[in-house]
Amino acid sequence: MESQKSNETSFTAGAAYYDAIYRARGKDYAAEVQYMRQLIQRHKRSAGNRLLEMACGTGRHTEHLVSHFQVAGLDKDAGMLALARERLPQVSFHTGDMADFQLGERFDAVICLFSSIGYVRTLQGLRDAVRAMAEHLSPGGILAIEPWMSPDEFRPSKPFATFVDEPDLKVARMNVNVMRDSMSVLDFNYLVCTAEGVRHFREHHELGLFTQDEYRAAFRDSGLDTHFDPPGVISRGLYVGIRPLS
Numbered sequence: 001m002e003s004q005k006s007n008e009t010s011f012t013a014g015a016a017y018y019d020a021i022y023r024a025r026g027k028d029y030a031a032e033v034q035y036m037r038q039l040i041q042r043h044k045r046s047a048g049n050r051l052l053e054m055a056c057g058t059g060r061h062t063e064h065l066v067s068h069f070q071v072a073g074l075d076k077d078a079g080m081l082a083l084a085r086e087r088l089p090q091v092s093f094h095t096g097d098m099a100d101f102q103l104g105e106r107f108d109a110v111i112c113l114f115s116s117i118g119y120v121r122t123l124q125g126l127r128d129a130v131r132a133m134a135e136h137l138s139p140g141g142i143l144a145i146e147p148w149m150s151p152d153e154f155r156p157s158k159p160f161a162t163f164v165d166e167p168d169l170k171v172a173r174m175n176v177n178v179m180r181d182s183m184s185v186l187d188f189n190y191l192v193c194t195a196e197g198v199r200h201f202r203e204h205h206e207l208g209l210f211t212q213d214e215y216r217a218a219f220r221d222s223g224l225d226t227h228f229d230p231p232g233v234i235s236r237g238l239y240v241g242i243r244p245l246s
Contacts, residue, residue, distance in 0.1 A: 013201050013202075013203055014173075014188065014190055014201075014203050015058065015077070015082075015083060016079075016083075017164070017169070017171050017190065017192060018057065018058055018080070018083075019058055019060060019083075020164045020166060020169055020171060021162055021171065021173055022060070023164075024162055024163060024164045024165070024171075027060075029061050029063075031233075032113065033061055033064035033065055033068075035232075035233050036065075036113070036144065036233065037068050039142075039144060039229065039238070040108075040109045040111075040142055040144070043142050043242055044109060044140065044141065044242075045139075045140030045141075045242060045245055046108040046137075046138045046140035046141045046245075047108075048108040048138060049068075049069055049108060050069065050070045050072075050106075050107045050108050050109075051069035051070065051071050051072070051107055051108065051109040051110070051111065052071075052072050052074065052103075052105075052107040052109070052111075052133075052136060053065060053071060053073045053111055053113075054074055054075075054098050054110065054111065054112035054116065054133065055074070055075055055098060055112055055113070055114065055117075055119070056075050056080075056081075056084055056093065057077075057080045058080050058084050058087065059073065059083065059084030059085075059087045059091070059093075061113060061114075062084060062087075062091060063087060063088055066088065066091065071091055072091065072092045072094065072103070072107070073091060073094065074093070074094045074095075074098065074101060075094075075096075076095065076096060076097050078095065081093050081095060098112065098117075098119075098120065098132065098133070099120050099125045099128040099129040099132060100128060100132065103136060105136065106136060106137065106138040106141070107136055107137060107138065107141060108137075108138050108140075108142070109141060109142050109143075110133045110134075110136055110137060110141070110142075110144075111143075111144045111145075112129075112133065112144070112145045112146065113146045113233060114146065115147060115148040115149075115207070115236065116146075117129065117145050117146070117147060117148060118147075118148030118149075118184070118207030118208050118209075118210075119205075119206075119207055119208075121183060121206055121207065121208045122208055123210065123214060126208065126210055126214065126215070126218050127218045127221065127222075129218075130143070130145070130218040130219055130221075130222050130224075130241075131221070131222045133145075133222075134219075134222035134241065134243060135222075137243040138243070139244065139245045139246070140242065140243060140244075141242070141243050142240065142241070142242055142243075143219070143224060143240070143241040143242075143243075144229075144238050144239070144241075145238065145239045146232055146233060146234070146236055146237070146238055147210065147215055147236060147237065147238075148184070148207050148208070148209070148210070149184065149209060149236075150209060150210065150211055151182065151209040151211065154177065154184050154209055155177055156177050156179040157176065157177060158176070158177045159174070159175070159176045160174065160175055160176075160177070161173065161174040162174075168194065168195065169192075169193070169194055170192070170193040171190065171191070171192050172190070172191040173188050173189070173190050174189050174191075175187055175188045175189065179209070182208070183206050183207060183209060184206070184208075184209055185204075185206055186205040186206075186207070187202055187203070187204055187205075188202065188203040188205065189202050190202070190203070212228070216228075216239070219239060219241040223243070223244070224241030224242060224243060225242045225244065226240065226241045226242075227240055228240070
């Protein structure tokens with residue numbers, strides 16, 4: 001059995017195994033989209049049905065969203081977007097950074113799930129991202145962001161592992177939590193076994209740890225009427241902001 005070990009790589013390295021990882025973890029994309037649909041219907045004041053999905057990844061939420069909304073997606077990772085475009089060729093997917101993007105369009109809902117907001121890394125990045133998303137809202141539109149962990153919730157030195165055991169694919173993804181400069185640092189080590197052999201590679205992730213007050217302030221400073229939805233899609237809650245009609 002041949003084994004290969006690569007150097008540390010970008011997020012794109014694990015894109016091919018991303019869906020398998022979250023299948024193994026039991027992630028229910030359909031149920032999460034249903035929750036978001038109900039939340040949007042409850043709070044949205046604009047008349048339209050256009051939705052922008054931030055950090056859309058491989059399009060697993062998107063494939064359920066398209067049954068209910070006119071959807072566009074945005075992500076900065078080319079590997080993820082390639083899979084999303086293959087899955088949903090009818091959807092407009094844009095390459096961009098959530099903290100600095102301009103599509104020249106307005107939407108009735110902008111959502112950012114999967115705690116992807118953490119990838120803005122810094123408090124200024126959080127403020128910039130919320131402002132950019134809010135600027136893409138139509139009057140009466142809704143912004144919903146699922147937060148990453150707060151500084152009090154993150155557990156440094158905690159080991160984690162996810163295992164995929166499918167007929168033609170075996171994956172182990174492991175990491176130990178590290179906190180550095182007010183950020184969570186996740187170095188995922190992948191061990192992947194396929195018919196071609198076994199290989200190892202790493203992904204380096206840095207996510208900012210923000211407090212509830214910092215999220216709320218970013219929403220308020222962007223001119224949004226703001227509240228917190230405690231359950232959220234995975235019990236991490238959702239920050240919800242509504243752009244005033246006037």
